[in-house]
Amino acid sequence: MFRTFIEPFRHPYPKFDQTVQAGGTEGAGAAGTGRRRKAKPKNWSAALGRIWLYLAKRRLKLMLVLLMVVFSSALSLLGPYLIGRAIDRYLEGGNDGQWVQFLLGLGLVYLLYSLTSWLQNIWMIEIAQETVFRMRYDLFSHLHRLPIPFFGKRQQGEIMSRLTNDVDNVSSTLNSSAIQLFSSVLILAGTLSVMLFLSPLLTLLTFIVVPLMLLGMRWITRRTGPLYKERQRNLGELNGYIEETLSGQRIVKAFSQEEKVIRGFRERNEAIRDSGFWAQTISGFIPKLMNGLNNLSFAIVAGIGGILAIRGSITVGVIIVFVEYARQFTRPLNDLANQWNTLLSAIAGAERVFEVIDEEAESKDESAAQPVAEVKGAVSFANVDFAYEEDGDTLSDITFDVKPGEMIALVGPTGAGKTTLIQLLSRFYDPTSGVITLDGRDIRSIKRESLRSHMAFVLQDSFLFQGTIRENIRFGRLDATDEEVEEAARLANAHGFITRLPGGYDKMLDVGGGGISQGQKQLLAIARAILSNPALLVLDEATSSIDTVTELKIQEGLQRLMQGRTSFVIAHRLNTIRQADSILVLKEGRLIEQGSHEVLLAKGGFYSSLYYGRTDAEEQDQQ
């Protein structure tokens, strides 16, 4: 019994890196491994200014809110003050003049207080949520204007977190913390002035607790800072371990290593328990300290106030007012401390949101750019060079011609520039020098959207949206009729399997297209491309995530799709591109060979060595 009783006091205090502890605050921790540290805002006046611009769209309402905050803060001070007056004048003094009027006045104060604080919150919520909506909307629509490489450089989860967590953070702060912060300051100042007005001596004595509070807080936060950092580190480690072992679960089971991973888990679990214990215990002192000091100031007001009252320098009513006020002023102080942190993290969140909005959008179409109505599909590259800004991944001196309806295969090792070439054609980038033409027109003179509307893509991992199969096919051309959708599915060899599914064309697909096989997904993507009826077609590793047996079943649909269209095919299984009209062999950004399968084989160059050496060993393109 006794042992379990003293157990809480026997947790080992976590040992952490001396540099972290001694270094105190941020600097030392930054070198650590903390993965998702909540960064402090870098330039928070700028971020605040941006938020203000959003808020300012509802300037009038915001002014009203601020007015209400001023009113409600004043009324919250007036309530206790009036009670003190009531005690002195009517309860103690036995004065009977205007008692009813007085009570009615007090009632009115209470009513107005509830009303103003209600209004300020209701209005602020509307402003805040509208602001958040607009931020979300701006962020989201800006995403669709960003150049594609932006997404390649960043992890999807990171962008996702800006759109969700960071925006939510701003949302909840604007909802409440902003107002609370403002009214805390007002109430603090108001309380202090009224207290000084009523009794400077008693005010001074009440404020003895403030230095105590500061000292106590310092003692606590000095310890909790490194402790929380340590706990965060342990948590990160635990998360990483869980992630790794769970994603390797199949191996753990098959190798019968459950006991080993549980042992590893326990170690990390214990570490987080110990650092968590101390972090929680010591930070748990804060409310107790606040409470204790509140009680102490209560004792001071009651005791010293009592003595002063006996001496006649203050009244009982003043004591009561002080008792209430003393309670009121530690609360805003506490609130200030709490809200400050959430405010900082919200500003940091807003900053991350603005960072994305400030990313440069895809360059605008040239002013002379025109839409094109009809495209035959003749493509030519003339001395095209291209270099990414930051790395040396380049294309140099690419020249080739494609006649309408030809099938062109792009072949070469990873990083040779196949995908980049396609991205130039679809104008995700523009060449550094050289000209790309479509039907003899420089593609820079064609509006991007118009250019792309004549192209269709079947990618390696054909993405399906959450929605019905019909909607997913119709994504290729939004105004297509049901008949056209089904016709496209028939041509793609997808109609058969769709009608066999429960629900047929109206079967709902999950995000990512769960519930149907990889091969079936590709068939839907082909149907989608057929429906959009493009002049140019790009198959970027369209069959590489499909096994050869499934591929046999898909080939037919692909053939129909390519019929009569200029198509560019990137494939690493070279046997699938033998029938191409022309094969472009790329290596390190150069077009080193060009010609039909037979011609290139006969030549005995790089293509033939690729063809014989490793037909399917190549890694998938990452872009």
Next chain:
Amino acid sequence: MAFILSFLNKYRTAAVSALVIMLFELTAELIQPYLISKIIDEGIRPQQLSVVWLWGGVLAASALLSFIAGVLSSFFASHASQGFAYDLRDRMYSKVQSFSYSVFDRFAESTLITRLTGDITVLQDMVFMSLRFATRVPLVVTGSVIMALVVNVKLGLFLVVTVPLVLVFAFFMIRATTRQFRRAQRRLDEVNGVIQENLTGIRLIRVFVRMGHEVERFAKVASRLMADTVAALRLTETTTPFILLTINAAVLAVLWYGRLDISSGAATVGETVAVINYSLRVTGALSALSSIMAAYSRSSASAQRVGEVLDTASDELVSGAEEALGKRAPAGPSAIQGRLEFRDVSFRYAGSEVKVLEHISFTAEPGQTIAILGATGSGKSSLVQLIPGLHRPSEGSVLVDGQEVSSLDPSSLRRAIGYVPQEVILFSGSIRGNIAWGREDASLEQIRQAAARAQIHETIEKLPQGYDTLLGQRGINLSGGQKQRLSIARALVREPAILILDDSTSALDMRTEAALLKALEEIACTTLLITQKISSTRSADRILLLDEGRLIASGSHEELLASSPLYRRICESQNQLASDMPASSSADGEEASHVQNLY
């Protein structure tokens, strides 16, 4: 929830201590207005300085005592909550480790991670908060009402009347807001879903020029989210001003009747003041109510998610796995020879109607190589996973050395099996550690030998730190083919009697693959080789051709060429390649260059 809270049982001494200390703190606080009425009535009014000193001193002492108590309670509460979370995590992780494969299909990895970390942290915070703050609210409210009655029965009655009224109101409001918040949460999920989808499909949206369409869709869900959030928050924000107003009305009544009673002598000034003070404390406590209820409803959702994992029915666990957790796998060479037999095996996943495998029968003698060929979804992976008992057949039986797999001790059976899954799974740590992962007592010599057989030894030797090179976040990034060979080495180092390669050579070039297959022939183990390539089925003793869960053909390469039209078609699609193959040239150098990509 109750089940989750039973984890607190072990820490009941600390939990109860924390609660008792809180009661003590509370007493110190609730006595304050009472003492102030004493100071007014017995000190100030009769001008008794000593009485003021006395009660003032008692107040100061109680403040100090309650502070010390508060510090102590922090230890107890955090011991209980951290211990609770530790046990819960430990229990849950062990439970997860005992899951069979089919459970993993039900719980996505990402949800298991959030359940293990996020949800348990929420519960832990809830326990900590309950032990220190949440239980305060009802206690402060009832305590204040009782103390008000003690001070002055008649004036206290005003509180007795208003407080239940307010409580009922608060209860209904909280119920309504929880509903509203749940709706808002669903809206938020919708918004996040659209974002997720757009990020994943961004390239496609761009090339199909559907940006406007998507932005419109987003605006629609986002404005619904806005509307529902405003509605939910509006309800919350209405609750507190209304409660305040009601209690303040009671204060007005106390003032009115207090004055009447003072003049009639039924009450004193101090008593009236004390009752007013108690009313104000009730409002203070109640204003924290809504946030506590919100936290509670959040934690009950977490409790449910955690409970789902812990409640997973025991028949979904791998047989014997729970018991096997306690003991280590027996050391020493296994006695298993590697004779394998499938007798009329059918299999479907729990809760699914569709049979993944139907009436599969075949036999493999020790040392034989069986190649398995078929389209994605034809049941190849499910078939091999029956052998180590990762799934159990729905009908028929799988026998190893003539014994039913389910009757064998899973850990000693699996010790005899080398399994290379389709997707490569490596752990952070050194290359050596990864190979020896499946066999902790492996010597460096054995590790090298396994690596050599897996055709990865030379590549490793070329690395800066050789076998001690680190993988993953802080180490190097291997190419897909190198990773595959490493995971093959991990299986080989166990010197298995049965080797399962689930499409594990897909990223290897032909030359390396041929060398690997040749090296495997030298090892005397029964090999199951799932593959897409005719080139690797040729040398197999038997080829099983699967289609939609059925074994449609079985036999040697020549036999199948003669008997199976599908096999012939597959061959034809790949054969042209194979027939005009000269002696292969090397492209392995290029693959090795991937090694240079450092993080």
